Amino acid sequence: MGKIATSTASTAAAADVPPFRAIADLAREHAAARPHARALVQAGRSVTWGQLDAMMDRVAASLQRDGFKPTDSIAICAYNSLEYAAVFLGALRAGVAVAPLPTGALPSQIGTMVEDSGAKLFFVDAVVPAFGTKAKRIRLDVPGADSFEQWLMPEGAKPRRVVTRPEWPFNIIYSSGTTGTPKGIVQSHAMRWMHVARGEGYGYGPQATAMIATSLCSNTTLVCFFPAIAKGGCVVIGPPKFDPAKYLAIAEQEKATHTMLVPVQYQRIMSLPDFGKYDLRAFQMKFCTSAPFHAELKADILKRWPGGLVEFYGMTEGGGTCILDAHNHPDKLHTVGKPSEGHDIRVIDEDERELPRGEIGEIVGRSRAMMTAYHHQPQKTREAEWYDAEGNRFIRTGDVGRFDDDGFVTLMDRRKDMVISGGFNIYPSDIEAILRQHAGVxxxxxxxVPSLEWGETPVAFVVPSKERIAEEALRTWANSQLGKTQRLNAVRYLDELPRSEIGKVLKRQLREKYTAQSA
Structure with missing residues (x-):
C-alpha cells in the first residue's frame, strides 16, 4: 500500500507545550482509569470508555489483519455516528491516517478524493450512493455482507502495539471545494496534538461534556472532538441534520459544558423565540470558527447564553491562528482577536512584501501547527507558502485584513472575493454589513460579476425577512448608504444562501448562478 509523505517540520519542542502523546494511547489510559464513564453519546445510545477502548482495539486489529501499516490510509464518508468515531480512533491506534470526506460532495468528487487519499478501505453509510472505486466499501449502518460488524475482528481482539510518531499523518482533510476541486490537507499527529494542548486552558477534562453539531469530516468539528477525547471527557454527537431546538434540548439534557458551532448555527439558535426557556447554565465555553462571525451576533450570545465565547480564526492548513476571547474583550467583537501564543502572523502586499501595522494586505501565518502539504499537489503546496527574509515558512490564508493599534486582527474579505471595479478595491463584507442593517434583510x-464598463461590479444575493421589500427598492436604499464605487449593480432574492457543510457561503455558486441567469 502506498505511504503518505511524512515531515518532521512540526515536531520541535516548545517550553509551553506538553510533550507529545498519541491520542489513541490517552484513550487507553482513560479506559483503564474510568472504564464505566461515558465516552460517546448519540440519540439514546452511549459508549463507555472501556467499550470504546475495546472497539478501537478491534478496528486496529482488523486493519492490521488486512495488511495495513502505519502511514497507510482509510477513507470515511458518512453521517456522524458512534461507529464513525470508533473507526477514526481505531485507525489512529494502528498508525493509519484517516481521510474523512464531506457527505455533501458529488459522487465524482468523492471518488476522486478516495483515490487521491490512497485508501484501500472506504467506510460509508446510506448517504453515499454506490459508484465504482478501487477501495473496498464497508457499510457502517447496515448488517450483512460488507458490513462493519462482519468486517470487525471478534470481541477481545488485540492489535500489535504501534508507537505513534508525531510526524506521521493523522488525517487528510479535504477542503470544502468552495473554489473548485477539493485539495487534501495532510495534518500530522504533532499538529493535532497542538489543538489538544491548546484545549487544556479551556476546561476540557474528565468532567467535560462536549457537544458537536457539525460533521466529523471537518476540522471545525475535530478541534473540539479530539481535545474532549484526549482529556477523557464525554462527546455528545448531535443529529445528522442540525435543528436549533433539538440542539438546545439535548444540550440541556446532557448538561453540555463545551460546544463548537459555526456562525449560521449560532444565528439560528439565537433567533428561536423560546431560547430563554432552556437551562444552559452548565456551559463553560462555546467556540466558533469557519466563517465570518458578526459582532452583533457575538454580543447577543454573550448577553443571553451562559459561559465564555471564543472565536478561532485560522485555516485547516494551519499556520497562524488568532483567538478572540469575546467574553474578555467585548470592545473587540468586530475583530478575530490576537495571534495565539507562539503564532507568528504578518500582513503582505501584492508583491509579497511585509506591511507595517495598520496597512491592509493578505494575512500569512506560521506556527508549530502547520500542514505537511497538499496531498499529491506540490505546486498547490508551493502556492500556499510564503517565506520571510530569514527563510521561515508561512501559510498564506488568502484573507485580506490588518492589525489595529492593540494588535487585534480585523478581516476585510477573502482575497479571491474582493471586487476590483474601475481600479478600486471593494470589500463585499462592507456592503453585506450595510445590507444587514435593513429590516427586510x-x-x-x-x-x-463581470462588467464591460468596470471590469467587475458588485451584486447582492439576499435572503429576505418577513418585512421584505422589492429587490430594486432594496438596491436603491443600499446604494444611498454606500460609497460611489461600492454601489450595487443588482439585488437578487434567494430562499437561502448556498453553504458548505460547515456554513461557509459558496460564493462561486452565486457567481455562476448570476452568470447563467444573465446569459
Whole structure:
C-alpha cells in the first residue's frame, strides 16, 4: 500500500507545550482509569470508555489483519455516528491516517478524493450512493455482507502495539471545494496534538461534556472532538441534520459544558423565540470558527447564553491562528482577536512584501501547527507558502485584513472575493454589513460579476425577512448608504444562501448562478 509523505517540520519542542502523546494511547489510559464513564453519546445510545477502548482495539486489529501499516490510509464518508468515531480512533491506534470526506460532495468528487487519499478501505453509510472505486466499501449502518460488524475482528481482539510518531499523518482533510476541486490537507499527529494542548486552558477534562453539531469530516468539528477525547471527557454527537431546538434540548439534557458551532448555527439558535426557556447554565465555553462571525451576533450570545465565547480564526492548513476571547474583550467583537501564543502572523502586499501595522494586505501565518502539504499537489503546496527574509515558512490564508493599534486582527474579505471595479478595491463584507442593517434583510452575500464598463461590479444575493421589500427598492436604499464605487449593480432574492457543510457561503455558486441567469 502506498505511504503518505511524512515531515518532521512540526515536531520541535516548545517550553509551553506538553510533550507529545498519541491520542489513541490517552484513550487507553482513560479506559483503564474510568472504564464505566461515558465516552460517546448519540440519540439514546452511549459508549463507555472501556467499550470504546475495546472497539478501537478491534478496528486496529482488523486493519492490521488486512495488511495495513502505519502511514497507510482509510477513507470515511458518512453521517456522524458512534461507529464513525470508533473507526477514526481505531485507525489512529494502528498508525493509519484517516481521510474523512464531506457527505455533501458529488459522487465524482468523492471518488476522486478516495483515490487521491490512497485508501484501500472506504467506510460509508446510506448517504453515499454506490459508484465504482478501487477501495473496498464497508457499510457502517447496515448488517450483512460488507458490513462493519462482519468486517470487525471478534470481541477481545488485540492489535500489535504501534508507537505513534508525531510526524506521521493523522488525517487528510479535504477542503470544502468552495473554489473548485477539493485539495487534501495532510495534518500530522504533532499538529493535532497542538489543538489538544491548546484545549487544556479551556476546561476540557474528565468532567467535560462536549457537544458537536457539525460533521466529523471537518476540522471545525475535530478541534473540539479530539481535545474532549484526549482529556477523557464525554462527546455528545448531535443529529445528522442540525435543528436549533433539538440542539438546545439535548444540550440541556446532557448538561453540555463545551460546544463548537459555526456562525449560521449560532444565528439560528439565537433567533428561536423560546431560547430563554432552556437551562444552559452548565456551559463553560462555546467556540466558533469557519466563517465570518458578526459582532452583533457575538454580543447577543454573550448577553443571553451562559459561559465564555471564543472565536478561532485560522485555516485547516494551519499556520497562524488568532483567538478572540469575546467574553474578555467585548470592545473587540468586530475583530478575530490576537495571534495565539507562539503564532507568528504578518500582513503582505501584492508583491509579497511585509506591511507595517495598520496597512491592509493578505494575512500569512506560521506556527508549530502547520500542514505537511497538499496531498499529491506540490505546486498547490508551493502556492500556499510564503517565506520571510530569514527563510521561515508561512501559510498564506488568502484573507485580506490588518492589525489595529492593540494588535487585534480585523478581516476585510477573502482575497479571491474582493471586487476590483474601475481600479478600486471593494470589500463585499462592507456592503453585506450595510445590507444587514435593513429590516427586510435576513442574510446577504455580495459577489463580483463581470462588467464591460468596470471590469467587475458588485451584486447582492439576499435572503429576505418577513418585512421584505422589492429587490430594486432594496438596491436603491443600499446604494444611498454606500460609497460611489461600492454601489450595487443588482439585488437578487434567494430562499437561502448556498453553504458548505460547515456554513461557509459558496460564493462561486452565486457567481455562476448570476452568470447563467444573465446569459
Amino acid at each position: 435576513a442574510d446577504a452575500a455580495v459577489v463580483g
